[in-house]
Amino acid sequence: MKHFLLVFLGxxxxxxxxxxxxxxxxxxxxxxFLGTFSVNIIGxxxxxxxxxxxxxxxxxxxxxxxxxxxxxxxxxxxxxxxxLENYGMLREGQIFSFLIYTLSSILAGILAVAMGLWLVKxxx
Numbered sequence: 113m114k115h116f117l118l119v120f121l122g123x124x125x126x127x128x129x130x131x132x133x134x135x136x137x138x139x140x141x142x143x144x145f146l147g148t149f150s151v152n153i154i155g156x157x158x159x160x161x162x163x164x165x166x167x168x169x170x171x172x173x174x175x176x177x178x179x180x181x182x183x184x185x186x187x188x189x190x191x192x193x194x195x196l197e198n199y200g201m202l203r204e205g206q207i208f209s210f211l212i213y214t215l216s217s218i219l220a221g222i223l224a225v226a227m228g229l230w231l232v233k234x235x236x
Contacts, residue, residue, distance in 0.1 A: 115178050122183020126155075130188050143209035145197045148190060149217055155189035156221040160228025168236045 134147030162180050166172045172180070194217060201210040 114175070118175060118179040119183040119186070122179040123187030126184040126187030126189075130190060134193070143201070143206055144213055145193075148193050148197060149213070149220075152189045152194060152217060153220045153224045155185045156224035157228045158188075159185045160225035161232060162228075164229040164232030168232055 130147075130151045133151050134145075137147035137150055138145050140146050159181055162172065162177070162185070166177050198210055198214055201207075201213065
């Protein structure tokens with residue numbers, strides 16, 4: 113039950129922050145969802161950083177790790193919004209925007225996880 117409450121709390125904080133960032137950034141481009149893109153890449157970087165720290169030291173116990181990774185990062189990032197936005201672009205025939213958004217999100221996300229892990233390794 114304790115872990116459930118930690119995931120619930122972390123997810124709520126992450127979701128609330130995602131909502132604010134998306135509301136602020138999404139209106140800047142009509143064919144690129146900057147808010148969703150940003151939270152997904154930031155979330156990938158954070159999860160890499162958090163897991164890198166957790167593997168290098170005992171600074172993060174399992175309880176706090178669950179709160180941060182499953183809770184906060186899980187609520188902060190959003191695959192469902194990403195999929196819905198991609199579907200909308202396909203439905204509207206915006207094939208080029210769809211390809212750029214999808215590929216850049218996936219590649220930047222993987223790179224962000226790797227960068228988070230690398231930073232911990234580099235500074236340890």
